[in-house]
Amino acid sequence: MPDALAESVWRPQPGLGKRERTRVQLVQAAIRVFTARGFAAATMQELAAVAGMTTGTVYNHFKTKDEVARAVALLLADTLCRRIDDSQQGIAEGAQRMAIGNQRYIWLAEQSPQWALMTLDVAAAAPELLLQIRHYALADLRLGVKQKAFRIPNEAAAMDVINGTIAQAMRSVALGLAPPNHGRAVATCVLRGLGMEAAAAKEVAYRPLPPFPPLGETPAARAKTAAKSKRG
Numbered sequence: 494m495p496d497a498l499a500e501s502v503w504r505p506q507p508g509l510g511k512r513e514r515t516r517v518q519l520v521q522a523a524i525r526v527f528t529a530r531g532f533a534a535a536t537m538q539e540l541a542a543v544a545g546m547t548t549g550t551v552y553n554h555f556k557t558k559d560e561v562a563r564a565v566a567l568l569l570a571d572t573l574c575r576r577i578d579d580s581q582q583g584i585a586e587g588a589q590r591m592a593i594g595n596q597r598y599i600w601l602a603e604q605s606p607q608w609a610l611m612t613l614d615v616a617a618a619a620p621e622l623l624l625q626i627r628h629y630a631l632a633d634l635r636l637g638v639k640q641k642a643f644r645i646p647n648e649a650a651a652m653d654v655i656n657g658t659i660a661q662a663m664r665s666v667a668l669g670l671a672p673p674n675h676g677r678a679v680a681t682c683v684l685r686g687l688g689m690e691a692a693a694a695k696e697v698a699y700r701p702l703p704p705f706p707p708l709g710e711t712p713a714a715r716a717k718t719a720a721k722s723k724r725g
Contacts, residue, residue: 495604497705501572504708516554519544520564528611532562532618562619569612570625573598578629580703587637588689592680592698594630595655599662599676600702606667613660613667623656630655637687644688654686 503521522544526535537558541548555561577597581590602609616622634651637643645651662679665671672678677698684694 495601498572498576498601500708501576502568512554515546515550516564519546519551519554520561520568523561523565524568524611527562527565527615528607531611532558532614537561559618562615563621566615566619566622567625569615570622573601573612574626574629576705580705582706584703586642586697587633587635587640588642588684588687588694588697589700590633591630591637591655591687592684592700593702594633595659595680595683596676596698596702598659599666599679602663602666603676606669609663609667613664616660627652627656634687642687642689642693651687655683658683658686 502524509517519540523535523540525543526539530539535558537551537555538548540561541551544551551561555564577594580597581593584590584593598609601612612622631648631652634643634645634648634655638645643651658679662671662675666675680698681695684698685691689697
């Protein structure tokens, strides 16, 4: 996984009790197993072995593999959505935010094909992943509509266009079936599908992507630091 995202997945989480730490370790082990084997082929025994725990410990936290998938989905969604949102701070244009979000998922497929395919695999098994991602994309869609950049006949149909297009683009890139600059081309098509004129859609989609801020500089991290300072 790209460093800008992996840091959030693997970083130690302070303040957790023993049970919570064990659960996090199991979820992290599941990510490794799902990436290497795929969700369908992975077993609870493999998860236990990678985590360095007994199979009984795994079942003490997760009754089924689907429960593991849901936990993985929530961690991946939180990581992907929050890191992309962090990089969009200060960008008030709904169309540009949409283009950034679209391209970052395709960028993940370029940088780490196995991770992208695993994310799609987990999303099929655990709808929680898509629901979390949908929340962020829907906010950008509504912002673009409010700003009159997007002209859509139906919100639900527009969300299907966005989600379906990006998922297929991720798969194409991860499997080596897409040409160079596919992310920008796909983002342009999505913006066109949302009602933007061709020239305007291309101009927005071809703007430079904002970098991911270091974790210590994210809005959430700054708010947490400020809260600690007030308590102190």
